[in-house]
Amino acid sequence: MSKENEVLEALKVIIDPDLGRDIVSLGFIKDLHIDGGNVSFVVELTTPACPVKDRFQTECERVVSALPWVENVTVLMSAQKTKSPLQAQSPGLSRVANIVAVSSCKGGVGKSTMAVNLAYTLAKTGAKVGIFDADVYGPSLPTLVHPDTDEVYQQNGLIVPLEAHGVKLMSFGFVTPRGGEGAAIMRGPMVTQVINQLLTGTDWGELDYLVLDLPPGTGDVQLTLTQLVPITAAIIVTTPQHLSFIDVVKGIQMFDKVKVPTVAVIENMSYFQPEPDGEKYKLFGEGARKKLIEQYGFQNTFEFPVVPRVAEMCDNGTPVVLEDPDSDTARTFGEIGGMVVREISKLKHGAVEKPxxxxxxxxxxxxxxxxxxxxxxxxxxxxxxxxxxxxxxxxxxxxxxxxxxxxxxxxxxxxxxxxxxxxxxxxxxxxxxxxxxxxxxxxxxxx
Ligand SMILES: Nc1ncnc2c1ncn2[C@@H]1O[C@H](COP(=O)(O)OP(=O)(O)OP(=O)(O)O)[C@@H](O)[C@H]1O
Ligand SMILES: [Mg+2]
Incomplete structure (x- = not known):
């Protein structure tokens, strides 16, 4: 066996836990060079936000070092160049790899809060991220994060997005003088047109994830929006009320209509826990989680607590996951983000096996x-x-x-x-x- 093949054989024991296949047959190993006892190669992951990046690196080093003739191993971790399904659609989105829509049936359930913190959670893992606020009636991005400058201008026919803490941002609230007040008189079709122009006319550049904060509801405006651009995956935000299960199902069905898989449901304000490790108080009653699992096989439901700091942080323009990165809240967002990344990766590699x-x-x-x-x-x-x-x-x-x-x-x-x-x-x-x-x-x- 050639040395190359020995190395590849050794690496085959490393299985991607989400895709269920080894990293060699998945085509992750690139640029394998062998010079005497020195081996170097690149492990090209599907996303820079890969949750098992560090583990892969250690394991690669370990299994290759174990070959008797190997003296030095250099493992470089990289992520696939963004391949966008959106090229033909619009120049602004041509290098956006994944669009993740955050949606809710009702207003005020914390959709924007979740969208923004999730976006920053993904960005913290090294991914390139943007947030698009698709709500023209009540754009909230300008209040949730404060961009470095608030001057919006065009370059080469495209709008240059604003930026805060390395994440690109666009919202109707940034381009209208009074934070979107003018939208009140707009009718449905006009709203979609404005959103379309703003979304596809913004120069997003190369992004791993563009998070869409959709307006609340599952009506025509939302449905049209989900058809304007190819959405990779949807996240539904809800609160634990009696009707929330029905709301979530409505949301899943809306995305089904346009063939967008719902990858997570976040039940926000699910409980209040005054003391760490103390009792959890279900302020609004039992949520939809159990029923979603039993009736829809939907395992990816997260219960997110009421955290006063979440609201405070949002008020001062810094998402809690940045301001308080070691908090339980940031950890929970880390779990949600990791899950979203894994589900998207599974979708792309066809690893979601359905009978x-x-x-x-x-x-x-x-x-x-x-x-x-x-x-x-x-x-x-x-x-x-x-x-x-x-x-x-x-x-x-x-x-x-x-x-x-x-x-x-x-x-x-x-x-x-x-x-x-x-x-x-x-x-x-x-x-x-x-x-x-x-x-x-x-x-x-x-x-
Ligand atoms: N888990 C939480 N704990 C405490 N406060 C929260 C939590 N989630 C959201 N909030 C607060 O609830 C309010 C509504 O949140 P947010 O604006 O994110 O909701 P939304 O669903 O986007 O609303 P809209 O329909 O107006 O777009 C905000 O003041 C926010 O800070
Ligand atoms: Mg909102």
């Missing part, structure tokens, strides 16, 4: 895994396994439908995807579709 769900008369519901394995499920069993409110009492957990109620010949009339992790089945019996996380179907199949 295909279909129906064949005589066989039943067919679950086909990525490796071709097929499972046949009895439609009656699948119908019984529904965890929706029309089947299971939400409070007591009691089953509302008996097996004998279900017609023997029940079959799907429509099968569709919901969000990233679930499938919806409209049955020949009953009006309300059932929603199944893939995990629930796999469990039924005994996987």
């Amino acid at each position: 295909q769900v279909s129906f064949t008369a005589g066989r039943g519901i067919i679950l086909t895994l990525a490796d071709g394995t097929e499972y046949e499920l009895d439609p009656v069993d699948v119908r019984m396994a529904c965890r929706g409110a029309h089947t299971v009492d939400e409070l007591t957990g009691e089953q509302k439908i008996k097996r004998e109620d279900i017609p023997k010949n029940i079959h799907p009339t429509a099968i569709g995807k919901v969000g990233n992790y679930a499938v919806s089945i409209q049955w020949s019996w009953g009006n309300v579709p059932s929603i199944y996380p893939y995990e629930a179907l796999l469990a039924l199949a005994g996987e």
Whole structure:
């Protein structure tokens, strides 16, 4: 075996935990040079914000040093040059790799606070980041962060974005004299036009992540916005009220319509914890987390506490993750940011494996895994396994439908995807579709 191959073989033991494949077959190893006992190579990650960057570097050094002929190992870490799907769309966005939309059904749930802190969390890991405030009625970016200068000008036909602490910023509030007051008279279509001009007409340069702070709601304006530019992933912010579950589902559905995967739900102001490690008070009741997991297979739900400092920091123009980088709050944002980065990386490498769900008369519901394995499920069993409110009492957990109620010949009339992790089945019996996380179907199949 050549020395090159020995090195590559050795490196193959390192598996990317999110993508589930080794770093050699993922094509991460570049510029491998061997000179006697000296080995050098570059590990090119999918994003500079890669959460396992340091671990990869140490492991690469360790496994290559273990080869008997190796004396020195130099491992350089780099990130893939931004490849943008947006080239053809607009010159301003041509070098933006990922657009992450932060959205909420209602106003005032902390969407902008989350968007800004998340953006700065990503920036702290070395990623190039921008924030676009898509809310023309109540632009909040100008109050949340104070840019280095507030002079907006054009260069080569594009608007030069403002900047604060190394993150690029644009908001309607920066280009209108009274922070967006003029928007009050604008109607829907005009709003989208203005936002479009501002978003695609800004010279964002090379960015790993552009965070979009969408206006609250799931109406036409939001839907149009999500169609204007190819959004990589969506994050939904909510608060724990009785209706929040329905709100989140509405949000997921809106993004489904435009084929944007929702990668995280942040339940903001979920609880208040006066003492570190002390009791957590659920001020607004139980949130949507449990139901999202049970009914949508949606594991990526974060509960974010009420933290008075979060509001204070935002008021003085410095996001809390910068002002107080060692705080619990900054750590929580770190977790959320890490998760978003991982989910996006999985999406790009097609590592989100979903079974295909279909129906064949005589066989039943067919679950086909990525490796071709097929499972046949009895439609009656699948119908019984529904965890929706029309089947299971939400409070007591009691089953509302008996097996004998279900017609023997029940079959799907429509099968569709919901969000990233679930499938919806409209049955020949009953009006309300059932929603199944893939995990629930796999469990039924005994996987
Ligand atoms: N976890 C938190 N703890 C304490 N205060 C918070 C928290 N999250 C947000 N806030 C405060 O709540 C208020 C509303 O937050 P924010 O402006 O981010 O909401 P929004 O959803 O963007 O609202 P809008 O619909 O107006 O755009 C702000 O004063 C903010 O500082
Ligand atoms: Mg806002």
